[in-house]
Amino acid sequence: MAVGVQQLAAALLFIFGGVLSFPVGQEMKDTSTCGYESCHATKSNMLNVHLVPHTHDDVGWLKTVDQYFYGDRNDIQHAGVQYILDSVVDQLLKNPDRRFIYVETAFFYRWWKQQSSSMQQTVKQLVNEGRLEFVNGGWCMSDEATTHYSAVIDQMTMGLRFLNETFGHCGRPRVAWHIDPFGHAREHASMFAQMGYDGFFFGRLDYQDRARRMMDKEQELLWRASDSLTPPMADLFTGILPNGYNPPEGFCWDQSCDDPPIRDDPDLEDYNVNDVVLRFLTIAADQARVYKTNHIIMTMGSDFQYENANLWYKNLDKLIHYVNAQQANGSNVNVLYSTPSCYLQELHRANSTWALKRDDFFPYADDAHDFWTGYFTSRPALKRYERISNSNLQTCNQLEVLVGPTSRKGPFGTGDSQTMRKAMAVAQHHDAVSGTEKQHVANDYARRLANGWQHCQVLVSNSLASLSxxxxxxxxxxxxxxSVCPLTESSKKFSVNVYNPLARPVSWPVRLPVNGKAYMVADANGKSVDSQVVPVSRATQGVRKKRGFAVNELVFQVQAPPLGYTTYSVSLLEDGPPPASTGHRAPTVIQNKYLQVTFDPDTGLLSSLNNLETKQSISLTQNFYWYNASDGNNSESNQPSGAYIFRPNSSTPFIISKTAKTEIIQNSVVQEVRQWFAPWVSQVVRLYADSRALELEWTVGPVPIDDSLGKEVITRLDTSIKTSEIFYTDSNGREVLQRKKDFRPTWHLRQSEPIAGNYYPINSRAFIKDDVDQLTVVTDRSQGGGSIHNGSLEIMLHRRLLYDDVRGVGEPLNETSDIFPEGLVVRGRLLLSLDRPSTAADTHRPLAQEVVLQPLLTFTDGELDPSSQLEFSGLQAALPPAVHLLTLSQWDEDLVLLRLEHQFQSWESKINSKPVTVNMQKLFSSLDVLGMSELNLSANQWKDEMKRFDWTPQKEERPLLKTFEDPSMWEVTLRPMEIRTFLLRVSLRSASD
Structure with missing residues (x-):
């Protein structure tokens, strides 16, 4: 444990009145020599080659997580993680010089639980001596394009906590390691820096970018990963590995490889030591020419390797021996067993200056026609389910804290949040939410999320019972x-509980399937709420098939308190047939007090959007198109579109229909224009009475393939905004980056795919703007998109492909299900807002948070209990608009993990891009905060003890002025884009408090 923890514990003992459970893990003996102290000595006058034995163990891909761990279904892929760990530990014990790194805590956690106490002690000794080292350390190696930052932080916290509690400070990784994700997000680098990592290594970057960096010796750089956080807070040293994450060619000695072993008996005819040494020296010299220092790294391993670790280590031992023996003959190459952190330490000791990077590493291409931009959208239904699951998990976590032990064991049985946390952590893997797994594996991820939610439902029910x-x-x-809910479809009287996981009040539209034509809706105070009944659309009836029978939807607006719930009662007033719509006609305009939306009477399409508050007006047309997916059979390239790669065979998409059949519904709660473009494409353009955003609810599928053509379905918004080929996307739901067509900020792009090469990940929002207008689109899941034409923004919604893209998954992205055997139908929402660029963030930041953390609705049948508490807020007052409560979860019996974040960038808002102070003792209504201590972002180190390497960029910048410490120990000040993490000791207040 870092020096100073005992002193901190003594101080906290006074504050807390009890012993603090250390987040940074158990105390370790001072005799441990892990981390940087365990590194083998290098030779300053030689080229030092750091050999890093490793395995890359996907937490699901071609096989499920369980199948990979146990080594099941080897007919799909030979891989068994339990045998890898067994074998590696055995081989490490045979030679103290050997090293191994392990990454995926989800697998290690399983293996560890199955070991005897003596084996656990043996492994702890290996870790204490630095012979077995953990890198990255999250539950999985997350995807970087399609993951939301809140879920990434959660899965990293889970993995790192297990390592700390099991191994103490020797289990804490010093290096982030994302060798396989398909492009790299700036927000990930920012998070890793704030988690205390000294460096970051990855394997994949654009082939043109790599060529330029090799020429300029800039494959190692300093990544400045935030334009709001004061350097070096989000600065991260970043290294690009030479062979992806594979061994050099000819030096793979796994049982899955065919390279010859080192045959070192000189009496044998096929003695090959001289050949091996010569080839290795040549490769090392070639690699050294494109790196900056006299240290280079070689990854010795690959996917699911080291199941028979003896093969690897026996040959690596020989390689090191025979190459180093050449030093006696004048060789200047020194080979050693190493780890990424030991290699990083030598780069730090070099005391060099490093190239500075401010953008990200998207999109990624491994050849001229091979852009990995399809997975930004692949499996859109799974992507949405993952996002909903994250929202449900946060609600589950919050209620567990606000209610205490009763939430876990109550009238509805035993519930837990841990099952859902693990399922969500697994879902962040770079072959999970990315959509790049086999179909049976995608089904398994969804099953895990559903199982986790069942466990959380018990906890939520217990919590609401206790509070109400x-x-x-x-x-x-x-x-x-x-529009499926058996209770609301059949009951004449029921109540709706609306829990809001955001730390500010939320106004939210509720739509419930019903069969009556008039209802009475009352809020928690018994006051009548305006409600309307509208007919269920034909599109919805087609999607739900026989899963529901409601003919109508009851629509009303709810107002939910911060971090709490409110209750609405619903009573049937009049039964009967559905209300009549206003008929099939082309509408001209729908509007509320904020927005006016006009339609072309001839085509039925959107024609303009007007902000009535700011007197803004833009032309806006929207339609649906599809790109014909390449089958790989053309003169330029044989690369087809697939789960990873987007490759249309033409830059011009096919329009699905130039006109839309329309139906309009208008009442006091909602106005909607229902549009039909084709039997498989429909949309509802919807405007609620109190909304500043226009909702586009799209339904796409089954995508037809009877013409034998794979299709990439997009929606495109064409506007009068003058964009100069520039648009903006978020990075993992947080900071915003500028994108420009056919342009990369740090290298000259030779564009070979004018559509796919201009697609970027959109995690929660994208926008286009000029000096006067900004149109923001908030998405309900991760999707790919671009601005191919000036004033235009296109977003890919659905993909159905007939060929595999030859990147390993081995099957086409052609989703079907039991309900949709003819092809998957997907439904989603886009929210559009029109604002002045100077104030747009004040609208789209909170709007995006509402979509990510949406209210949870639960229902009870019959009359409300008159003695029940119909409303509750876990906060004494709503947090300021700039502050978001990111995490509230149970850490230990009376310890709570809290993260507060400033959700605006420093330049975004005149009002909200300012520091904000929150008093922690005035935060919660049901909890007393007895003490607190600040942690790093991943909650595995005390904040004031987090020390990282300092690096010197080539271009020095004047640091910002330092700020004073907070005036009160209970007051926390947040600056733009800052996340602060606290461990709180709390006690539940009694109802009489």
């Missing part, structure tokens, strides 16, 4: 987006 005083059964309706 009512133990009535709670019903969960997870298919409201397709």
């Amino acid at each position: 005083g009512s133990s009535a059964e709670r019903i969960y309706c997870d298919n409201l987006n397709i």
